[in-house]
Amino acid sequence: MRRSYLLLATTIMLASCSPKAAEDFSTAGRLAKATETGKYMYAHQDDLNYGHTWYLEEGRSDVRDVCGKYPAIIGFDMGRIELGDSLSLDKVPFDYIVKVANSHIANGGIVTFSWHPRNPLTGGDAWDVSSTEVVKSIIPGGQKHEVFMNWLKKAADLLESVNGGNGIIFRPWHENYGNWFWWGGKLCTDEEYQSLWDMTYDYMVNERGLTGLLWAFSPNADVDKEGYMSRYPGDEIIDLFGLDAYQYGSAEDFKALLKDRLAYVKELAQEHEKLYALTETGHEGIPEEKWWTEVLDSAIKDTGISYVLTWRNACDMPGHFYGPFPGAACEEDFKAFEALDNTLFLDDINKR
Numbered sequence: 001m002r003r004s005y006l007l008l009a010t011t012i013m014l015a016s017c018s019p020k021a022a023e024d025f026s027t028a029g030r031l032a033k034a035t036e037t038g039k040y041m042y043a044h045q046d047d048l049n050y051g052h053t054w055y056l057e058e059g060r061s062d063v064r065d066v067c068g069k070y071p072a073i074i075g076f077d078m079g080r081i082e083l084g085d086s087l088s089l090d091k092v093p094f095d096y097i098v099k100v101a102n103s104h105i106a107n108g109g110i111v112t113f114s115w116h117p118r119n120p121l122t123g124g125d126a127w128d129v130s131s132t133e134v135v136k137s138i139i140p141g142g143q144k145h146e147v148f149m150n151w152l153k154k155a156a157d158l159l160e161s162v163n164g165g166n167g168i169i170f171r172p173w174h175e176n177y178g179n180w181f182w183w184g185g186k187l188c189t190d191e192e193y194q195s196l197w198d199m200t201y202d203y204m205v206n207e208r209g210l211t212g213l214l215w216a217f218s219p220n221a222d223v224d225k226e227g228y229m230s231r232y233p234g235d236e237i238i239d240l241f242g243l244d245a246y247q248y249g250s251a252e253d254f255k256a257l258l259k260d261r262l263a264y265v266k267e268l269a270q271e272h273e274k275l276y277a278l279t280e281t282g283h284e285g286i287p288e289e290k291w292w293t294e295v296l297d298s299a300i301k302d303t304g305i306s307y308v309l310t311w312r313n314a315c316d317m318p319g320h321f322y323g324p325f326p327g328a329a330c331e332e333d334f335k336a337f338e339a340l341d342n343t344l345f346l347d348d349i350n351k352r
């Protein structure tokens with residue numbers, strides 16, 4: 001989707017001065033407004049699918065169980081849709097994903113989709129980095145091109161079944177400077193990576209007519225400003241500049257990393273007139289009791305990001321959680337995080 005966010009921001013400013021002007025309630029409009037007003041939306045991966053101790057309980061959410069509100073944005077993953085499977089790679093039925101994603105949108109929420117597809121050349125998973133020929137094999141002229149076009153068709157069918165694909169933040173080919181996915185930094189050339197994006201965009205938008213998708217570019221944090229742009233798919237494709245950055249060491253180091261990286265992501269997004277966000281983050285198992293207010297909010301509150309997404313609370317891996325849940329050490333602090341003026345949850349973004 002092509003648009004100028006500067007224009008959007010101006011429209012929002014004018015709208016707030018004039019009682020007659022209608023507010024832009026689109027996904028892009030609301031994300032831009034968050035940035036304009038110095039607030040950010042809270043997003044949680046798989047929030048409605050399962051939580052720390054439960055699986056597929058309709059309407060349940062670890063986030064709501066803790067603070068009484070749903071996240072503004074819910075993240076979903078499409079891994080295994082390409083095989084025509086009924087269950088995602090994290091064992092969620094795709095028909096359930098479609099149902100809860102549509103209901104979150106109907107409630108005024110926003111959804112984002114990532115994709116960890118299998119390795120189309122070796123038959124391994126997204127983390128199979130045994131070959132540097134995978135991307136080359138699926139772009140036009142490659143031996144697996146037809147196979148992969150069929151994978152794209154299944155992915156497009158899924159996106160289309162969620163609000164017709166409209167207003168969905170689609171975030172394929174993420175963490176592209178790391179070497180842990182088959183489309184990663186050392187696994188394909190810059191040209192091959194860009195062809196992968198061109199092919200994905202061309203199919204989804206031009207062939208399938210999914211013109212309402214918002215396209216997010218979300219590199220991992222191991223790059224500087226110049227490195228970040230070295231595989232940028234282009235202004236014609238991208239709507240949102242993202243960053244995937246996790247805490248592995250001390251809180252101080254992590255805060256410094258976020259401040260440094262988000263400063264240049266902001267500069268780049270402004271130069272290119274795009275939205276920007278912290279598209280994945282977290283500290284596995286959240287060891288710090290005040291992680292939400294003293295680490296996360298403290299690092300991102302002045303960056304202008306439109307949203308922050310923390311990764312999933314797996315129900316079958318007790319230590320693998322990045323969000324709150326009842327009984328977690330960080331529970332009280334998450335309530336304080338929700339109560340901050342600058343954090344936006346579903347109830348804060350769904351009012352027209």
Ligand code: BMA
Nearest residue numbers: 077079089090116311312314
């Ligand atoms: C990773 C882990 C895995 C999961 C994958 C895709 O970060 O959470 O357990 O399968 O994401 O969601």
